[in-house]
Amino acid sequence: MTQPPGRARPLDTAQVIGLAHATLDIEAAAVQGLKARIGESFVRTVERILALKGRVVVMGMGKSGHVGRKIAATLASTGTPALFVHPGEASHGDLGMVAGGDLVIAISNSGETAELSLILPLLKRQGVPLVAITGGRASTLARHADEVLDSGVEKEACPLNLAPTASSTAQLVLGDALAVALLELRGFKAEDFARSHPGGALGRKLLTHVGDVMRTGAEMPTVAVDTPLADMMREMSAKGGIAAIVDEALHVQGVFTDGDLRRLVEKGGDLRALRAGEVMHRHPRTIRADALAAEAVELMEQHRITAVLVVDADGTLAGVVHIGDLMRAKVI
Known part of the structure; x- marks a missing residue:
């Protein structure tokens, strides 16, 4: 194995592979653990989104924000109008992007993200339905939410149990589960997908005559x-x-x-x-x-x-x- 510059000793191949395997095992277990928690709240969330006259607005800070951007993009490309709004910017004017008829999906592992907590009462005042994706079922976010999707995990893949790893994976998978359920119930077809991806290979195959x-x-x-x-x-x-x-x-x-x-x-x-x-x-x-x-x-x-x-x-x-x-x- 080639030794990286500045490293005093070669990497232990078995150790590196073992760490990777352990990460995969922890994250796979986190995803499998979600199955038992998919229930009525998930169904009601799907029903709410299907009945929307507006858009799904996804919010999250830090790693949850990165996950939120992906969830919003997946929803938008599969037939559910959606956008991402940064919670920090929302309290400085961007909350105006949320209108009557919209629904907010707020993502926070702890459920105590300060930037989200600040705008929760404002969302309630607007009468905007709130869906929480959180591991904190007794958190501030969960208490304010109309529906709670439990993304809690037993432990992170990070050895320090600090860096969002398994928890962000669980959030992402819940978002994908929502998108797939919605596209199926909407009767979303490959041709519809192609129309939102005209620059991709699938778009060219399904849109070019x-x-x-x-x-x-x-x-x-x-x-x-x-x-x-x-x-x-x-x-x-x-x-x-x-x-x-x-x-x-x-x-x-x-x-x-x-x-x-x-x-x-x-x-x-x-x-x-x-x-x-x-x-x-x-x-x-x-x-x-x-x-x-x-x-x-x-x-x-x-x-x-x-x-x-x-x-x-x-x-x-x-x-x-x-x-x-x-x-x-x-x-x-």
């Missing part, structure tokens, strides 16, 4: 049935290794690809006399413009092709989508 990435107009490689093979090859070379054979109304008659050309060459014979209608596939793979781009990817993978014709309901050519177009759109 074939019509968004296909080639249209002059970029479509099209030829007539009686086009000589040589002319069709030039069209293919210029526009991506595929040719759509169409009639005057752009109704698709067939398709010809680079792979078809290779197979013709392998057979031999005089290719110069051939025309598009003689060599085309008469039943090409097609897709609609309103299909998801991910469906085009699946179609290409299934049939081992690199381009698909895009057609309207009556078989009129609307565009062509290539695997390169899908890669540039980061669908794959």
